[in-house]
Amino acid sequence: MDITIHTASLPYDDPDASLAFYRDVLGFEVRGDAGQGRTRWITVGPAGQPGTSILLTPPGADPGVTEGERRMITEMMAKGTYGWILLATPDVNAVFEKVQAGDTEVVQEPTEQPYGIRDCAFRDPAGNLVRIQELR
Numbered sequence: 001m002d003i004t005i006h007t008a009s010l011p012y013d014d015p016d017a018s019l020a021f022y023r024d025v026l027g028f029e030v031r032g033d034a035g036q037g038r039t040r041w042i043t044v045g046p047a048g049q050p051g052t053s054i055l056l057t058p059p060g061a062d063p064g065v066t067e068g069e070r071r072m073i074t075e076m077m078a079k080g081t082y083g084w085i086l087l088a089t090p091d092v093n094a095v096f097e098k099v100q101a102g103d104t105e106v107v108q109e110p111t112e113q114p115y116g117i118r119d120c121a122f123r124d125p126a127g128n129l130v131r132i133q134e135l136r
Contacts, residue, residue, distance in 0.1 A: 004051060007043070010083045010128045011059040011073065015040045017125035018056045025102035026087075026095075028054070054085065077127045084129035092134035096120045099132075110134075 012018035015038060022028045022044040031053060032043035038058065045053035059077060060070035076082035089095045092110050099122055100106060107121035107129065119133035 006051060007053045007055050008085060009055045009057055010085060010124070010126070011077055012042075012056050012126045013059065013074070013077060014038075014125060015042060015056065015058075018042070019044070021102070021104070021124050022054065022056070025099055025104065080123055080127040080129060082128070083126070084131070087130065087132045088135050089132055090135050092118055092120055092132055095132055 010018075019030065019033070019042050023030055027047065028044040029047050030042070030044055031050075032041070034041045039061070040056075040058070041061075042056040043053050044056065059073045059082075065073070073082060096110050099120075105123040107123060108119075110118060110120040112118050117133050118136075119131055121129060121131045124130055
């Protein structure tokens with residue numbers, strides 16, 4: 001089979017803050033911004049990689065999600081236990097310095113993990129965990 005990952009989804013609690021983080025701090029391109037106000041679907045992705053995107057969405061936007069589930073999602077987002085993504089770069093130190101300068105909550109400074117990966121972690125404005133590993 002020939003399958004690729006096209007889009008991953010992360011929730012936001014403030015669309016403008018999330019857009020600013022992914023665009024201005026991580027340097028992602030804005031590929032789409034549909035909707036209005038606090039109900040927008042924003043597509044961002046790394047420059048030069050048009051086939052890979054992150055869709056920033058309102059939490060629990062699916063019409064099948066109950067109000068109780070929506071509250072649970074919001075609570076989990078506030079704790080930083082709902083959404084996460086793993087990114088990769090050839091220079092984790094340079095990315096970490098740029099992200100840290102953006103007044104971002106650092107979860108882990110660049111660290112050599114016992115399983116052979118060097119990575120760092122921080123939270124986006126919605127509390128989603130963003131891990132960045134170094135490509136070797």
